[in-house]
Amino acid sequence: MSIEPMRIFFKEIKEPIQTALIGNYAVAGGVTQTDPDVICAFPITPQTQSVEGLSDVVHQGRLKAAFINVESELAAMTYSTAACAAGARAFTATASQGYLLMAEALPMAVGWRQPLTMMISARAFNAPNLSIWNSWEFVLTDFGWNCIVSENVQETYDAAILSVMIAEDSLFPTMFVHDGFIISHSVQQLWLIPDEVVRNLTPKKPRHTIDPKHPGTWGGIVTPSYFMEGRMKLDVDKKPVLSQMAAAFERFEKATGRKYDLIETYNLDNSSRTAIITMGSVCGNIISWMKKNKDIGLIKVRAYRPFPYEQLQKIIQEYNIEKLIILEKSDSLNNLLPPFSTSVATACYPLGTLFRSFIVGLGGRDVTTDEFDVAKKKMESVTDMKGQLYMYLGVRETKDKIYGVDM
Amino acid sequence: MLTPEKIQNVLKKDCINLRFHARGGQGGVTASNLCVEAFLGYGICQPRFGAERMGSPTESYVRLSLDKDLIRTNEQVYNPQFVAILDETVMWEVCVTEGLPKGGWLIINTDMGQEEIQELINRKDLNIATLPATRIAMDVLGRNITNTIILGALIRISHLFTLEQLNEAIRKRFKGTIVDKNIEAIKEGYEATCVYDVGVDVDFDAEAKLPWTQVDPFLPGYKDLDKAGVWYTDVNVIRYGSHQVKTGSWGEYDIIWDKEKCTDCAQCWYICPDFAIKREKGDDGLWHMVGVDQFHCKSCLNCVNICPVDALSKNMKQKPGSCALYL
Numbered sequence: 001m002s003i004e005p006m007r008i009f010f011k012e013i014k015e016p017i018q019t020a021l022i023g024n025y026a027v028a029g030g031v032t033q034t035d036p037d038v039i040c041a042f043p044i045t046p047q048t049q050s051v052e053g054l055s056d057v058v059h060q061g062r063l064k065a066a067f068i069n070v071e072s073e074l075a076a077m078t079y080s081t082a083a084c085a086a087g088a089r090a091f092t093a094t095a096s097q098g099y100l101l102m103a104e105a106l107p108m109a110v111g112w113r114q115p116l117t118m119m120i121s122a123r124a125f126n127a128p129n130l131s132i133w134n135s136w137e138f139v140l141t142d143f144g145w146n147c148i149v150s151e152n153v154q155e156t157y158d159a160a161i162l163s164v165m166i167a168e169d170s171l172f173p174t175m176f177v178h179d180g181f182i183i184s185h186s187v188q189q190l191w192l193i194p195d196e197v198v199r200n201l202t203p204k205k206p207r208h209t210i211d212p213k214h215p216g217t218w219g220g221i222v223t224p225s226y227f228m229e230g231r232m233k234l235d236v237d238k239k240p241v242l243s244q245m246a247a248a249f250e251r252f253e254k255a256t257g258r259k260y261d262l263i264e265t266y267n268l269d270n271s272s273r274t275a276i277i278t279m280g281s282v283c284g285n286i287i288s289w290m291k292k293n294k295d296i297g298l299i300k301v302r303a304y305r306p307f308p309y310e311q312l313q314k315i316i317q318e319y320n321i322e323k324l325i326i327l328e329k330s331d332s333l334n335n336l337l338p339p340f341s342t343s344v345a346t347a348c349y350p351l352g353t354l355f356r357s358f359i360v361g362l363g364g365r366d367v368t369t370d371e372f373d374v375a376k377k378k379m380e381s382v383t384d385m386k387g388q389l390y391m392y393l394g395v396r397e398t399k400d401k402i403y404g405v406d407m
Numbered sequence: 408m409l410t411p412e413k414i415q416n417v418l419k420k421d422c423i424n425l426r427f428h429a430r431g432g433q434g435g436v437t438a439s440n441l442c443v444e445a446f447l448g449y450g451i452c453q454p455r456f457g458a459e460r461m462g463s464p465t466e467s468y469v470r471l472s473l474d475k476d477l478i479r480t481n482e483q484v485y486n487p488q489f490v491a492i493l494d495e496t497v498m499w500e501v502c503v504t505e506g507l508p509k510g511g512w513l514i515i516n517t518d519m520g521q522e523e524i525q526e527l528i529n530r531k532d533l534n535i536a537t538l539p540a541t542r543i544a545m546d547v548l549g550r551n552i553t554n555t556i557i558l559g560a561l562i563r564i565s566h567l568f569t570l571e572q573l574n575e576a577i578r579k580r581f582k583g584t585i586v587d588k589n590i591e592a593i594k595e596g597y598e599a600t601c602v603y604d605v606g607v608d609v610d611f612d613a614e615a616k617l618p619w620t621q622v623d624p625f626l627p628g629y630k631d632l633d634k635a636g637v638w639y640t641d642v643n644v645i646r647y648g649s650h651q652v653k654t655g656s657w658g659e660y661d662i663i664w665d666k667e668k669c670t671d672c673a674q675c676w677y678i679c680p681d682f683a684i685k686r687e688k689g690d691d692g693l694w695h696m697v698g699v700d701q702f703h704c705k706s707c708l709n710c711v712n713i714c715p716v717d718a719l720s721k722n723m724k725q726k727p728g729s730c731a732l733y734l
Binding site: 004020127128129133152179181182183185186187188189281282284285287288289291364365366367368369370394395396397398399400401402403405 | 439440443444449450451452453454456476477478479480481482483485580616618619621622623624625626627628629630631635636637
């Protein structure tokens with residue numbers, strides 16, 4: 001039995017075709033086209049169909065890859081990293097608790113400079129309740145993976161191909177994220193790229209791999225006399241990644257006509273000198289809302305890691321943005337600000353841009369025009385950076401009151 | 408009544424929203440996918456996100472427009488102008504008219520008449536279209552899959568796309584004999600649709616979403632929580648077992664038991680997966696069959712098939728449609 005929507009990828013795609021797919025199958029198709037050698041993942045909602053789709057193309061003989069079932073996400077990550085180190089092009093996918101279970105192995109892929117790619121279907125982690133719905137769990141850890149975030153199905157399909165380009169150019173593992181359920185399970189129209197174009201974009205280049213002819217030790221123990229040099233070497237090597245990403249976006253645009261940027265901007269030339277900054281699917285909600293709210297702009301962060309500080313500062317200065325509304329689907333019980341907001345705040349620090357962070361859409365709560373209206377209104381009265389810099393939005397305070405909102 | 412020209416004008420500057428109510432496994436999501444595929448323009452379709460299972464009420468949404476930016480939003484649909492109900496029994500379990508504005512359209516797979524429906528939904532300001540889709544599905548497809556057939560009724564009243572465009576989408580999506588069968592069933596659905604127009608047109612400009620509905624006001628707030636994430640089992644809170652669920656509403660047939668023919672062989676009792684064959688201990692100290700538990704019977708028909716003396720028979724619940732149109 002085959003998976004109906006994957007059938008389109010069974011044959012060679014000769015010219016751009018328009019179709020409609022859910023985010024996960026679109027990713028499965030995109031990954032198929034990049035011709036991976038090893039696919040190893042453990043199923044978890046809402047990531048499941050991406051690997052399920054890949055198992056189908058492998059089963060049908062369309063993709064000559066080793067499809068490996070493992071017992072956990074930790075095994076999936078260690079297996080993929082090792083396969084990648086042996087020279088294979090490897091893909092894995094996860095979400096939520098699975099990502100946290102991987103945590104032990106995540107830094108190794110970075111340390112060994114493995115061009116591994118991973119899809120994350122962003123989902124809340126299980127505290128205080130189990131939730132299978134969307135939050136941003138991927139912002140919690142930062143082990144040095146590259147990370148691009150997608151707004152819709154087209155972007156996440158393209159990201160499946162882009163992340164292979166970025167990973168192999170930079171030799172850093174790259175994850176691409178879409179919002180669980182909201183994108184992973186929504187059917188949206190998208191254009192597929194011909195196989196030939198994908199092959200040209202993602203050629204298999206020679207790189208340093210584990211080879212029995214040239215034996216060596218990978219990741220062996222070192223004394224304090226050696227460790228820091230290794231870390232600093234990684235840091236220095238990470239510096240050119242953003243420009244490599246930008247170059248990958250440019251090559252992608254030349255081949256497909258679809259333009260992406262590290263940071264994308266909409267209507268920043270507005271009267272209120274205010275912009276919303278966020279990433280992921282909620283950008284689409286804002287763009288539709290902006291049809292009737294023309295006095296506000298949107299800054300959409302596509303490359304979340306490495307964080308494009310300089311580009312963001314340049315945009316804020318160029319458009320003379322005075323106030324930023326940060327929307328984030330993650331919170332922090334200990335920090336002054338949640339993780340994404342912290343990155344934005346660091347970029348704003350030398351510029352003195354006023355901002356407030358609004359925590360929305362945790363555990364799959366829908367983010368609608370109501371939230372945007374309130375955030376915009378609240379921002380109008382902000383004149384300094386005193387007091388608590390974040391607030392939850394769209395939360396019930398009591399049975400008949402919504403926190404921070406006059407009904 | 409909507410005309411093709413009017414719909415095209417609306418689509419140029421507004422978004423048209425649809426909602427499908429079904430039960431898990433009936434293909435509500437496929438129906439909404441087909442809308443997006445058949446529609447000439449931009450479309451997006453989402454299921455109501457959650458852990459659905461076979462037989463439970465499901466919802467899926469469609470947003471259609473000719474303006475790309477308008478359908479870029481990933482919000483769920485709160486204010487549909489069209490609501491299609493693939494299985495009438497969900498109307499007793501969920502509020503199918505939620506967010507539906509005055510003059511909105513309800514498309515129902517049912518043999519009920521206009522007045523009966525108006526009484527059930529407690530509204531008289533909605534346009535209604537009905538069709539006996541279950542009957543057509545059993546007739547033409549041999550299975551109770553009504554998702555494509557209901558789109559025939561949608562085309563008839565909405566003109567969002569044409570029969571030819573839908574057939575094209577079906578050909579793209581399905582393979583083999585089910586293509587022609589579905590196309591035939593859709594045509595029959597289109598022709599058998601009863602249209603009850605109340606003479607009110609839906610106002611596509613109106614924003615029907617009440618503020619903060621996504622936050623579910625009136626549920627406990629964070630201040631009402633004793634300890635986040637902890638519930639204590641309380642007989643007053645968790646009082647229903649799964650036997651309280653009326654799984655009998657999922658079936659297409661009533662099972663008729665003929666006491667005269669029955670020999671009490673109990674083969675039906677053994678094969679029934681849901682213990683829906685009722686037996687009682689008689690005065691003679693033996694167990695005798697006493698009937699079928701229609702509250703739980705999902706009409707899998709195992710009992711009808713196994714009965715050696717034809718004491719069990721089936722009877723379709725849905726009556727034939729009353730206003731078939733012949734083109």
